[in-house]
Amino acid sequence: MSRExxxxxxxxxxxxxxxxxxxxxxxxxxWITIPFGAIAVLLVPLAVGTDLPTLTRIGPGLYxxxxxxxxxxxxxRKTAAETPAQRDLISLLGLxxxxxxxxxxxxxxxxxxGFELVVGAVAVALYNIDLARxxxxxxxxxxxxxxxxxxxxxxxxxxxxxxxxxxxVPFLVAPLAVPLLLAATQxxxxxxxxxSILPWVLLMVAADLALAIAGVLTARPLQETR
Amino acid sequence: xxxxxxxxxxxxxxxxxxxxxxxxxxxLAFLTPPEATxxxxxRLFYLHVPSVSVAYMAFAxxxxxxxxxxxxxxxxxxxxxxAAAEVGVVFxxxxxxxxMIWAKPTWGVYWTWSARxxxxxxxxxxxxxxxxLRRAIEDPQARARRAAIYGIVSVVQIPVVHFSVVWWRDxxxxxxxxxxxxxxxxGILLVAFFAGLVAFTLVAAxxxxxxxxxxxxxxxxxxxxxxxxxxxxxxAVEAPRIGARAGEEHG
Numbered sequence: 001m002s003r004e005x006x007x008x009x010x011x012x013x014x015x016x017x018x019x020x021x022x023x024x025x026x027x028x029x030x031w032i033t034i035p036f037g038a039i040a041v042l043l044v045p046l047a048v049g050t051d052l053p054t055l056t057r058i059g060p061g062l063y064x065x066x067x068x069x070x071x072x073x074x075x076x077r078k079t080a081a082e083t084p085a086q087r088d089l090i091s092l093l094g095l096x097x098x099x100x101x102x103x104x105x106x107x108x109x110x111x112x113x114g115f116e117l118v119v120g121a122v123a124v125a126l127y128n129i130d131l132a133r134x135x136x137x138x139x140x141x142x143x144x145x146x147x148x149x150x151x152x153x154x155x156x157x158x159x160x161x162x163x164x165x166x167x168x169v170p171f172l173v174a175p176l177a178v179p180l181l182l183a184a185t186q187x188x189x190x191x192x193x194x195x196s197i198l199p200w201v202l203l204m205v206a207a208d209l210a211l212a213i214a215g216v217l218t219a220r221p222l223q224e225t226r
Numbered sequence: 227x228x229x230x231x232x233x234x235x236x237x238x239x240x241x242x243x244x245x246x247x248x249x250x251x252x253x254l255a256f257l258t259p260p261e262a263t264x265x266x267x268x269r270l271f272y273l274h275v276p277s278v279s280v281a282y283m284a285f286a287x288x289x290x291x292x293x294x295x296x297x298x299x300x301x302x303x304x305x306x307x308x309a310a311a312e313v314g315v316v317f318x319x320x321x322x323x324x325x326m327i328w329a330k331p332t333w334g335v336y337w338t339w340s341a342r343x344x345x346x347x348x349x350x351x352x353x354x355x356x357x358x359l360r361r362a363i364e365d366p367q368a369r370a371r372r373a374a375i376y377g378i379v380s381v382v383q384i385p386v387v388h389f390s391v392v393w394w395r396d397x398x399x400x401x402x403x404x405x406x407x408x409x410x411x412x413g414i415l416l417v418a419f420f421a422g423l424v425a426f427t428l429v430a431a432x433x434x435x436x437x438x439x440x441x442x443x444x445x446x447x448x449x450x451x452x453x454x455x456x457x458x459x460x461x462a463v464e465a466p467r468i469g470a471r472a473g474e475e476h477g
Contacts, residue, residue: 214379218379
């Protein structure tokens with residue numbers, strides 16, 4: 001991880017690759033978090049009623065609520081946690097804290113994107129969601145994944161090594177994810193012909209940028225506390 | 227005064243000033259004429275709006291203190307941050323409560339899904355999260371650093387809450403004092419509002435001062451406990467004085 005081993009971008013890729021490899025070996029997201037999200041999408045109609053037109057109308061909102069509340073578990077998955085010995089080793093190898101932050105966030109983004117796509121397919125099928133002008137979703141879905149991954153990684157760094165960390169992260173992330181939730185749900189609402197999706201896409205991009213800047217500014221002070 | 231030089235018992239000049247200001251503000255609030263359409267219930271304005279203004283100020287102070295801590299690493303800034311955040315949470319909770327009491331006779335319900343109401347509730351939970359984070363971390367330095375970072379990230383909510391009534395027009399009225407078209411009050415109403423603002427600001431300042439002093443005391447207790455942890459088990463047991471006893475026997 002030293003300078004000889006590559007610059008910031010190479011370090012980011014190395015950390016992301018490491019996290020994805022660990023996830024591939026353990027399968028925590030694939031076998032626990034994604035099925036958990038799919039069950040949530042299946043159970044909600046049992047609570048609010050199974051009237052299909054109603055579900056079609058509220059389905060996008062329910063989907064994004066599930067993504068927000070369950071997707072945050074991806075950022076605090078066991079396979080993303082580092083033991084003190086691993087952290088010391090990585091620090092001694094000269095890992096740039098900013099590269100470490102973006103590497104972890106990149107791995108979480110990819111996993112969150114997979115979560116969104118699988119749970120989204122379940123929601124479209126069960127709630128009969130109309131995906132008119134669906135190409136716009138190519139901007140919204142990854143944007144939400146990146147934002148939630150950045151926020152989750154930041155919260156996971158703040159609560160690293162705390163015994164209450166896994167319980168605390170969803171509580172810290174949920175209220176701060178409101179701009180992402182608003183942008184995603186309003187963007188899907190604006191997919192109707194005649195409405196403009198652009199303001200909501202811009203809100204999501206602004207939220208993602210703000211979180212990325214927060215990650216850059218706080219990576220070093222957070223490394224001191226780990 | 228305690229060992230740190232912070233007054234904990236009795237009423238300080240700030241406490242007395244706050245009490246006097248509250249009494250004056252209440253008197254002014256009841257001297258104003260009833261609102262034309264809402265009647266007496268509109269007097270809650272003199273509590274509701276100053277309360278949220280003070281909550282914003284407290285959270286802004288927590289932000290400044292958080293930045294101050296990260297720059298200087300002085301624990302005094304951390305004590306100030308927690309004091310301001312706790313007081314901000316109290317005033318945000320009071321704002322929501324006063325707003326709900328005002329909403330029932332005005333809108334017919336305690337709660338509507340207005341952007342301002344919803345985002346204010348979310349702001350409350352952001353700062354409850356900040357306080358929960360602090361409680362989860364035992365080491366003072368680690369707690370100060372992590373809380374400062376979360377405190378800085380959290381502050382992005384405040385402008386969103388404040389401008390929500392402009393960005394999303396709904397049942398909640400636009401700002402009466404901080405209105406884009408100018409102040410929408412005049413005469414004694416405006417005087418009563420500013421009296422309420424001064425009173426709430428003094429109450430918040432008194433609370434922050436006391437909470438700061440308490441945080442200093444808590445840090446002192448933690449330091450004393452950390453020093454005490456160096457004592458060995460069995461220190462309290464007195465070792466037998468063999469030499470002295472031998473001396474007694476031979477003497």
